[in-house]
Amino acid sequence: MATIQDVAKLAGLSRTTVSRVINNHPYVTEEKKRLVSKAMQELNxxxxxxxxxxRRQQTETIAVYVPRxxxxxxxxxxxxxEKEAAKKGxxxxxxxxxxxxxxxxxxxxxxxxxxxxxxxxxSIENDWSEIEPYLAYGPIVMCNEYNDTAQVPIVFLDQIKGGYIGTKHLIEKGYTKLGFCTGNHKSSRLAHDRHMGFLKALNExxxxxxxxxxxxxxxxxxxGKSTFEIIKELSDPPEAIFTGSDEVAAGLVKAATDEGWKVPEDLAVIGFDNQPxxxxxxLTTVEQPIETIASQTMELMIESIKSKRKSVRKEVLLPFNMIQRSST
Amino acid sequence: MATIQDVAKLAGLSRTTVSRVINNHPYVTEEKKRLVSKAMQELNxxxxxxxxxxRRQQTETIAVYVPRxxxxxxxxxxxxxEKEAAKKGxxxxxxxxxxxxxxxxxxxxxxxxxxxxxxxxxSIENDWSEIEPYLAYGPIVMCNEYNDTAQVPIVFLDQIKGGYIGTKHLIEKGYTKLGFCTGNHKSSRLAHDRHMGFLKALNExxxxxxxxxxxxxxxxxxxGKSTFEIIKELSDPPEAIFTGSDEVAAGLVKAATDEGWKVPEDLAVIGFDNQPxxxxxxLTTVEQPIETIASQTMELMIESIKSKRKSVRKEVLLPFNMIQRSST
DNA sequence: CGAAATCATGAAATCGTTTTCATATTGAGA
DNA sequence: TCTCAATATGAAAACGATTTCATGATTTCG
Structure with a gap:
């Protein structure tokens, strides 16, 4: 494996000059540039x-935490x-x-x-207080997770609104008996907020x-399928279900139609995410603008890395998009 | 940010000894170990x-290439x-x-x-001849892609067999008019081989x-949905379709049932992969043992990294698994 | 008891860059 | 012509660890 030293020797120049060529520093004559390039090529x-x-104290690498x-x-x-990151090196x-x-x-x-x-x-598993000290070692950006106090850039959607507009849609469609499916609503702020939005629409x-x-x-x-099994046994079943996930919604719809129920006449279902x-x-579903969330997050991240200033709170709030299909 | 030097100074020892403690080298007394640990803790x-x-000339990092x-x-x-890799550091x-x-x-x-x-x-986009030279810089392992000559470990499934068993299943179910859906069968060896297997079963x-x-x-x-639109217009449509993907199969089934066709009576469909x-x-589908493929690949990779020997060809052939559901 | 092996430690070299500092040359302006 | 800035280059320091080499101290064993 050739080193910068080998290149320098072959080109008859110093390491410094070679380094300057690599990092295209201004003060190098065209002639030396050629010499160096030739040597680099020759030695691969x-x-x-x-x-x-x-030496540079930076890695050009970013860690992304996801649950799975x-x-x-x-x-x-x-x-x-990844695409955005690769674009910027x-x-x-x-x-x-x-x-x-x-x-x-x-x-x-x-x-x-x-x-x-x-x-x-x-996604965040630990309390912010657990994570906060690591800010001393480099920038952190939150994406689609939130926390009211963290002094970091944060790209997110107002999940209360997400729950609200999905539910409002059902109400406008004329359904009055509304059911609600949620994931782990105790620990997750997201799930909790969607529930709040649901209740708000109901209330109004x-x-x-x-x-x-x-x-x-x-x-x-x-x-989703099991949930339908419960629903079909109820003496007074809901007319429509708000779910926090397309998977659950899909399971509901599948089980219902298999059982001969008509969707949305017998049971309307609304999903979340707009997955394939x-x-x-x-499925009618509440879409989150994933591409924008991702690219904005990456942009903020790279910005934070470059400007080595102290991390500050900065909120980027993005909008939902209702996608109406035939399940409601 | 504290360095090893700072730790050494605080502990009243040399960098060398600190390094030895970190890498638990045998020749360090318990007493110094304690001193060093304390200093490390204190300086965070x-x-x-x-x-x-x-210094070590290794990164403990592995690159994984996927299309998307x-x-x-x-x-x-x-x-x-990722799980297997994390487990091994x-x-x-x-x-x-x-x-x-x-x-x-x-x-x-x-x-x-x-x-x-x-x-x-x-997955491999370029010819092997393009990739081969990089073997000089470190080990490469192929996963679910193959190439007959590459001198690297390779974990794969016999896709001819994959195509064959899926098709055989349809034939055993009594279908005689078989259709075939494929992705980019020209460039991809996988798709090509599945087609071979399909034809082999047909032939037999x-x-x-x-x-x-x-x-x-x-x-x-x-x-998949569009394909059904074509099929339903045929005067002599196939009775069953082999698809190289669950997505296509799902689209076919959805479009067909929407149109009032019965699956599998009017049209049987078999998928590939056993996705959610x-x-x-x-869907009846041909499952590939993804978890085994992945963990075996990672094991071979880490093995290759550790034994710094020259890369040699080593084939690990894994079996398919037919999953029978109600689409055939 | 003396030689050899084992244990314990530190000084200095090393990994391969980039950056700082020093110095030489050239060009422009007074 | 002299000064000052801009251009061009290299020697050496720095980044922060690990590894080699050297040197004592201690133990083992014949």
Whole structure:
């Protein structure tokens, strides 16, 4: 493996000059530039990035935390982030926290050991107070997660509104008996806020909700199917269901139609996210602008890395988009 | 940021001894170990990984090439790989080639510049001759892609067999008019081989196939739906379709049932991969053991990194698994 | 008891860059 | 012609660890 020294020797110049050519520093004559380029080519030289990182004190690498990359929402987010990062010469290290506090804490060391220039958090397991100290080691940007106090840039959607507009849509369609499916609504701020939005819309319309129309811990297609099994046994079933996920909505619709129910006449369902599966099942859904979320986040991240100033709070609020299909 | 020097000073010892404690080298007395640990704690010290990388000439980082992370097959692969890598102290850099030769070539520089210890290729855009020279810079492992000559470890499935068993299943179910949907069967060895397997099964059963039952460039749910639109206009439509993807199969089934066709009575469909969507649509499908593929690949990769021997060809052939549901 | 092996520690070299500092040359303006 | 700035180059320091080499101290064993 050729080093900068070898190149310098072959070109009959100093390391310094070679380095200047590599980093195109202004004060180098055309002639020397040619000499260096020729030598580099001849030796098939590439600068050693470990050395460069050490000297420059930066890695051109960004860590992205997601719970699991197989979740389509997060893989879409990461897809766009990687693209944007690559465009600007950065690489992405993928960190799956698997919804575990400990796993998240382990990964936090990356920033401390200077393996990455910054952290993007698309989900947070630990309390902010646990994470906050790591800000001393590099910028952190939050994406689609929020926290009212953290002094970091944050790209997010108002999930209360998300819950609200989805529910409002159902109400406008004339449904009055509304059910609600949520994931882990206790720990997740997102789920909690969507529920708030749901209740707000209900309230405004003066509608009541039965306890038996509330379903928690629903995440998967299978959960959607099981939920329908419960619904069909109710003496007074809901007419429409707000779900926090397209998977659950798809499961509901599938189980219902299999049972001979008509969607949306017998049961209307609204999903969340607009995943490919939503199109397949023709689900009405509340879309989050994933591409914008991702690219804005990456932009803020790179900006934070470049301006080495102290991290400050900066909120970027993005809008939802209702997609009406035939499930409502 | 505290350095090893600071720790050494505080502990009243040399850098060398501190380094020995960090890397738990045998010859250090318990007493000094305590002293060093205390100093490290006090200074909140963490070894700088750039320095360590430079000195050790290794990065504990592995690059994974995928076309796009949003493809569920690849995201599942990456999910498991990341988990296995993390378990052994390695990190993953995600590289999306986006099916572009140029993009793949750009990423190849990562290995050359010593940013990663090795490369995992889950798809290959360029000719092997283009990639082969990079073997000089570190190990490469192929995953689910193949090439008959490359002198690298390779974890794969016999896609001819994949096509064969799926088709055989349809034949055993009694269908005689078989259609075939494929992606980009010209450039992809995978798609080509599945087609070979399909034809082999057809041949063995003495069945003929009409040209109009062959559909190429089908990838998405939407493609599946459009394909059905063509099929329903045929005067002599196929009774069953082999598809190279669950997405296409799902699209077909959805469009067909919407049109009032019964699946599998009017049209049987078999998918490929066993994605979550296959369960939703109750698709019979040919499953690839993704978790095993991923973990075996990662194991071979880490093995290759550790034993610094010359790369040699090593084939790991894994079996398919037919999953029978109600679409056939 | 003396030689050899083992244990314990530190000084200095090393990994391969970039950056600082010093110095020489050239060109422009007074 | 002299000064000052701009241009061009190189020597050496720095980044922060690990590794080699050297040197004592201690133990083992014949």
């Amino acid at each position: 030289y590439v600068p050693n990035s470990s050395a460069r990182r050490l 990359i197989t979740n389509p929402f997060f893989s879409h987010l990461v897809e766009v982030m 950065y690489q992405l290290i993928l960190c799956q926290t698997r919804y575990k506090k400990q796993q998240e804490r382990n990964f936090l060391e990356l920033l401390k050991t200077k393996q990455v220039d910054g952290l993007i958090l698309t 319309a003066g509608l009541q909700m039965k306890d038996e129309w509330f379903f928690s811990s629903t995440h998967s297609i299978q959960d 599966l939503a199109e397949l099942m023709e | 010290y963490v070894p700088n990984s750039s320095a360590r990388r430079l 992370i949003t493809n569920p097959f690849f995201s599942h692969l990456v999910e498991v790989m 390695y990190q993953l850099i995600l590289c999306q080639t986006r099916y572009k030769k140029q993009q793949e070539r750009n990423f190849l520089e990562l290995l050359k510049t010593k940013q990663v210890d090795g490369l995992i290729l889950t 059963a003495g069945l003929q196939m009409k040209d109009e039952w062959f559909f190429s460039s089908t990838h998405s749910i939407q493609d 969507l296959a369960e939703l649509m109750e």
